[in-house]
Amino acid sequence: MVKIIMTGHGHYATGILSSLHLIAGVQENVATIDFVEGMSSEDVKVALKNAIEGADDVLVLCDLLGGTPFNVASQIMCEYPEKTINVLTGLNLAMIMEAVFARTEGTFDEIVSKVLLAAHTGIVDAKTLFNTSDDTEIEDGI
Numbered sequence: 300m301v302k303i304i305m306t307g308h309g310h311y312a313t314g315i316l317s318s319l320h321l322i323a324g325v326q327e328n329v330a331t332i333d334f335v336e337g338m339s340s341e342d343v344k345v346a347l348k349n350a351i352e353g354a355d356d357v358l359v360l361c362d363l364l365g366g367t368p369f370n371v372a373s374q375i376m377c378e379y380p381e382k383t384i385n386v387l388t389g390l391n392l393a394m395i396m397e398a399v400f401a402r403t404e405g406t407f408d409e410i411v412s413k414v415l416l417a418a419h420t421g422i423v424d425a426k427t428l429f430n431t432s433d434d435t436e437i438e439d440g441i
Contacts, residue, residue, distance in 0.1 A: 300327065300328050300356075300402060300403065301328070301356045301357070301358055301398075301402040301407065301410060302328045302329075302330070302350075302351065302354035302356065302357045302358070303326075303328065303329045303330070303357075303358050303359075303360065303395070303398050303399065303402070304329075304330045304331070304332065304347065304350050304351070304357060304358070304359045304360070304372075305329070305330070305331045305332070305359075305360045305361075305390060305395060306331065306332040306333070306334065306343070306347070306359065306360070306361050306362070306368040306372065307333070307334065307361060307362030307363065307366075307368055307390060308334050308362055308363065308366060308367075308368070309333065309334070309335060310333050310335065311333070311362050311390070312331035312332060312333050312362070312390075313331045313333055315331075315390060315391075315392060315395055316329065316331050316395075318392050319392070319395050319396065319399065322392075322396065323396065323399060323400075326399045328354070329395075329399065330350045332346045332347060332350060332368065334366075334367055334368050340367050340370070340371050343367060343368055343371045344371050344374070344375065347359070347371060347372055347375050348375065351375070351379070351382065351384070354382070355382055355383060356382070356383045356384075356407050357382060357383070357384045357385075358384075358385055358387070358398060358402075358407075358410065358411065358414070359372040359376070359384065359385070359386045359387070360387050360388075360390040360394055360395060360398065360414075361386060361387065361388045361389075361390055362388070362389075362390045363388060363389075364388040364389070369386065369388050372386040373386050383407050385407070385411050387411070387414060387415065387418075389418055391418060391421060391422075392421075393417045393418060393420075393421030394414050394417055394418045394421075396417070397413050397414050397416075397417035397418075398410065398413075398414045401413040401414065
């Protein structure tokens with residue numbers, strides 16, 4: 300099973316994990332690394348290396364392109380060519396939901412494609428949506 304690691308600035312990753320648990324329950328092989336005040340990039344690197352230990356397939360979801368978590372995760376991806384690792388940025392709840400449900404089916408690359416698609420299609424302008432839809436009634440949430 301693909302290991303999923305979420306990381307980001309502040310408590311973004313654990314906040315997303317909290318939402319994931321609320322919606323989908325506790326998931327196996329999902330870890331978080333918060334990059335909080337006082338941490339160095341070396342601290343993030345150690346935490347990421349510990350999190351990927353023992354996993355062959357790892358998907359790292361980061362909050363921000365060019366941020367320390369993304370930069371460090373990208374470096375680690377290059378340091379472990381024997382593992383299947385990919386790093387995606389722009390972490391949102393739609394991405395992690397898709398990742399945990401898609402990771403049991405398909406290849407690693409198919410999972411990555413599904414996660415990227417969920418990230419893109421999950422961003423919607425409500426005014427445009429409701430102006431182009433015949434059904435503007437909002438249903439109960441998840």
